[in-house]
Amino acid sequence: MSDTSYVRTEMLEQREPPASTVGVIGWARANLFSSALNSVLTLVALGFVAYILSALIPWTFQSVWNAESLSECREIMIATWGSTHGHACWAVINDRWLQMLYGFYPSHLYWRVNLALVLTLAALAPVLFSEKSPRQMIYLTLAYPFIMPWLMWGGSIWNPISAAVGFAIVFFGTRHLTAMTGSLIAIIASVIAALLWWMAISAPVVAGLSSVIPIGIETVQSREFGGFMLALLLGIVAIGVSLPIGILLALGRQSDLMIVKAICVGFIEFIRGVPLITLLFVASLLLNVFLPPGTNFDIILRVMIMMTLFSAAYMAEVIRGGLAALPKGQYEGADSLGLNYWQAQRLIIMPQALKISIPGIVSTFIGIFKDTTLVSIIGLLDVIGFSTAIRADANWNGIYWELFAFIAVLFFVVCFSMSRYSMYLERKLQTGHKR
Amino acid sequence: MSDLISDRNIDRSKLQVSDEVAIQITNMNKWYGQFHVLRDINLTVNRGERIVIAGPSGSGKSTMIRCINRLEEHQQGQIIVDGTELTSDLKNIDKIRSEVGMCFQHFNLFPHLTILENCTLAPIWVRKTPKKEAIETAMHFLEKVKIPDQAHKYPGQLSGGQQQRVAIARSLCMKPRIMLFDEPTSALDPEMIKEVLDTMIELAEEGMTMLCVTHEMGFARQVANRVIFMADGQIVEQNEPEEFFNNPKSERTQQFLSQILGH
Numbered sequence: 001m002s003d004t005s006y007v008r009t010e011m012l013e014q015r016e017p018p019a020s021t022v023g024v025i026g027w028a029r030a031n032l033f034s035s036a037l038n039s040v041l042t043l044v045a046l047g048f049v050a051y052i053l054s055a056l057i058p059w060t061f062q063s064v065w066n067a068e069s070l071s072e073c074r075e076i077m078i079a080t081w082g083s084t085h086g087h088a089c090w091a092v093i094n095d096r097w098l099q100m101l102y103g104f105y106p107s108h109l110y111w112r113v114n115l116a117l118v119l120t121l122a123a124l125a126p127v128l129f130s131e132k133s134p135r136q137m138i139y140l141t142l143a144y145p146f147i148m149p150w151l152m153w154g155g156s157i158w159n160p161i162s163a164a165v166g167f168a169i170v171f172f173g174t175r176h177l178t179a180m181t182g183s184l185i186a187i188i189a190s191v192i193a194a195l196l197w198w199m200a201i202s203a204p205v206v207a208g209l210s211s212v213i214p215i216g217i218e219t220v221q222s223r224e225f226g227g228f229m230l231a232l233l234l235g236i237v238a239i240g241v242s243l244p245i246g247i248l249l250a251l252g253r254q255s256d257l258m259i260v261k262a263i264c265v266g267f268i269e270f271i272r273g274v275p276l277i278t279l280l281f282v283a284s285l286l287l288n289v290f291l292p293p294g295t296n297f298d299i300i301l302r303v304m305i306m307m308t309l310f311s312a313a314y315m316a317e318v319i320r321g322g323l324a325a326l327p328k329g330q331y332e333g334a335d336s337l338g339l340n341y342w343q344a345q346r347l348i349i350m351p352q353a354l355k356i357s358i359p360g361i362v363s364t365f366i367g368i369f370k371d372t373t374l375v376s377i378i379g380l381l382d383v384i385g386f387s388t389a390i391r392a393d394a395n396w397n398g399i400y401w402e403l404f405a406f407i408a409v410l411f412f413v414v415c416f417s418m419s420r421y422s423m424y425l426e427r428k429l430q431t432g433h434k435r
Numbered sequence: 436m437s438d439l440i441s442d443r444n445i446d447r448s449k450l451q452v453s454d455e456v457a458i459q460i461t462n463m464n465k466w467y468g469q470f471h472v473l474r475d476i477n478l479t480v481n482r483g484e485r486i487v488i489a490g491p492s493g494s495g496k497s498t499m500i501r502c503i504n505r506l507e508e509h510q511q512g513q514i515i516v517d518g519t520e521l522t523s524d525l526k527n528i529d530k531i532r533s534e535v536g537m538c539f540q541h542f543n544l545f546p547h548l549t550i551l552e553n554c555t556l557a558p559i560w561v562r563k564t565p566k567k568e569a570i571e572t573a574m575h576f577l578e579k580v581k582i583p584d585q586a587h588k589y590p591g592q593l594s595g596g597q598q599q600r601v602a603i604a605r606s607l608c609m610k611p612r613i614m615l616f617d618e619p620t621s622a623l624d625p626e627m628i629k630e631v632l633d634t635m636i637e638l639a640e641e642g643m644t645m646l647c648v649t650h651e652m653g654f655a656r657q658v659a660n661r662v663i664f665m666a667d668g669q670i671v672e673q674n675e676p677e678e679f680f681n682n683p684k685s686e687r688t689q690q691f692l693s694q695i696l697g698h
């Protein structure tokens with residue numbers, strides 16, 4: 001009588017899905033033409049894209065590459081296509097691309113910038129693709145922070161070496177003193193020793209060594225730096241240094257130590273509450289007021305410090321988000337095994353918190369990299385500053401689109417690479433629930 | 436409830452309790468803000484004892500065992516673990532933590548590391564064991580909990596019961612002298628509870644000193660040498676399992692037992 005009882009007598013075999021739901025047709029049906037309205041919208045959208053491309057492609061490709069000035073460009077356009085409208089004058093890029101890339105950097109020393117760029121990529125390899133690059137490359141990464149500035153600014157070889165010695169003092173001091181005095185005192189003592197070395201001892205030592213063994217390369221002044229090179233330089237330093245500082249700030253903000261916490265919170269909130277451009281003006285104008293007269297504190301170095309601090313404050317908040325997303329059980333798991341605070345942070349907490357924060361971290365990286373163009377406002381000739389300078393030349397007066405398109409492409413290539421890398425990294429680190 | 440485990444016959448005569456004191460808790464008190472969570476706890480655990488701590492939720496059982504490895508801090512009284520007193524001295528805390536293993540309700544495995552890395556991490560970094568030796572030890576204990584073939588998978592790829600057994604193996608890799616279990620089976624499906632309890636029974640047979648907060652009364656009956664009943668942050672009653680289950684003295688205990696065993 002009852003319909004609720006049912007017993008299956010034979011099991012069904014697996015069948016093919018209907019032909020209209022698979023392959024190209026199936027895809028187009030599902031995604032483009034699933035209803036009358038969607039079909040109309042698809043056609044309208046395709047028409048819009050076609051319209052944009054029909055203007056953009058001729059502008060880009062039916063263009064003038066060889067000319068001495070904008071007026072010559074226009075003459076060629078009229079001679080060729082009968083109008084100046086809808087054609088790009090890439091001749092300005094052809095004429096000035098070296099300046100837009102290298103600024104006023106001496107042209108016979110371009111190789112040093114190029115070498116520094118190659119070194120940057122090589123030094124990044126062990127960090128970005130840890131399992132695909134040989135282990136020894138990590139030594140290059142460690143040496144990079146000293147070699148790169150030396151290549152860029154030149155000068156005596158003893159300068160980067162003395163800077164490296166300071167870090168060696170911290171490293172070995174911490175390592176050997178820890179057994180005797182405990183880790184905190186060892187770190188403080190080593191840092192003081194290193195500061196003493198940098199502030200007082202290293203200058204005469206470098207001077208002495210330079211007079212005895214004068215090895216060095218031609219010096220380049222900071223005012224000769226410019227163009228896209230400057231953006232890359234500022235970006236690399238701000239990105240590379242702000243991540244570790246951001247991690248420390250995020251940890252400090254969660255610390256139980258009242259004063260550490262107050263300092264970190266105060267720093268983060270202050271920096272985030274002030275526009276970057278204000279900080280840059282402080283770097284370019286105000287610092288001179290506060291520094292003792294006669295100190296020559298390089299303008300690019302000052303800008304680097306400001307951009308790094310700015311980026312670090314944002315980084316700290318992004319990483320704090322990652323830390324907050326970790327279940328408390330991870331801390332307890334680490335604690336229950338007897339790992340100390342720094343071991344737990346390094347082995348358990350940070351790998352997971354950073355992984356969670358990758359999208360935010362890379363956004364901050366991309367943001368600070370593009371913000372490097374703000375230095376044009378305080379008078380550094382970065383690539384934007386140069387585009388203005390080029391327009392000031394009577395030959396190229398009135399040219400906008402081509403310069404900005406070129407700048408946009410330069411930035412896009414770098415930012416898009418960062419974005420793609422972050423997606424690759426997220427996929428690589430995905431260990432959560434794949435079965 | 437009580438018949439969840441049983442197909443293993445434990446030879447209770449093998450379960451020896453020595454006279455040596457493993458944990459000594461004297462007049463311990465703890466507050467969360469104004470709330471008095473643990474009140475005058477006194478407990479002595481000898482080496483080889485298997486103690487089950489039962490009680491209604493919010494009675495402070497978890498808090499008490501978490502005080503033993505300082506995941507929670509007590510404000511008054513004394514806890515001595517293996518002769519070392521728990522104070523705010525970080526060195527003592529890390530020493531005790533490395534000698535006291537702990538399993539959690541939610542396993543707390545490290546999801547970014549493989550099963551093997553989960554097991555070798557603490558021996559390598561805390562005990563400074565050479566990597567090769569740490570791997571051998573880890574494989575030994577993974578075999579013991581019957582999941583050596585999963586060693587290179589990530590925790591997210593394992594079932595709950597397997598994850599909890601890995602968590603036990605991870606603790607064992609530190610060669611602890613005391614194991615704490617904080618509701619190790621509460622987050623598991625019924626069919627997985629058995630495999631975890633079997634592992635725990637094996638540990639008990641090997642003479643491990645164990646403190647288990649659990650609602651598995653069958654396990655308590657079969658394995659424990661002492662059952663402690665807690666309510667409102669106090670130890671209300673403790674006794675041998677037979678006596679505890681068949682002849683509870685306090686009214687609070689009777690009420691609790693009738694609720695969990697009654698149906």
